Amino acid sequence: DIVMTQSPDSLAVSLGERATINCKSSQSVFYSSNNRNYLTWYQQKPGQPPKVLIYWASTREFGVPDRFSGSGSGTDFTLTISSLQAEDVAVYYCQQYYSIPLTFGQGTKVEIK
């Protein structure tokens, strides 16, 4: 199984400041045949199911604000919220879809400082 490890477990950021979440996979999730990283980012707010923010490591889902961006390749990935808004308070998960079983990071809780 591919193990996904996020850091930090939680972070507190002031409104308008940048938030950065890291995700590391135990093996590469990059397919050279199509030049894609099989990595997605979700946002989960309390009492709600997760919502896709980013797929293919860096492609923003339709309707997701452009303050959310994803980067990285191979085994190391980053989700960046460029200017934190109050509505961004949530837990963020990375997930690989390179192979079965689908696996998630343990989550990073983002709060307002």
Place this chain on the structure above:
Amino acid sequence: QVQLVQSGAEVKKPGSSVKVSCKASGGTFSTYAINWVRQAPGQGLEWMGGIIPIFRTANYAQKFQGRVTITADESTSTAYMELRSLRSEDSAVYYCARASVESTVVTPLDYWGQGTLVTVSS
């Protein structure tokens, strides 16, 4: 717009079984995988398995092999997840979630049900 509506909360005794349903509407059912993901209280997300209805064969996480069965009924656009030999550690919210790409389980999960709380308690 795709919607996934799950069955209601359940309270079960240890050793018993639970079967959760997930009815899809608003999109193509047969060719998009329905996955099951659970979340224990205050914990992260755990993939249990998935099925592409038209293929009828499910993939399962090793952890749940032999204890879980995922099925799909194309006639009613409903997927099911049955978990047997329940223990207290199975208390969680169980979500169904649809794959974003046809004919494969390994995709992001773009539509989610509302979740079904299963409580296992004597």
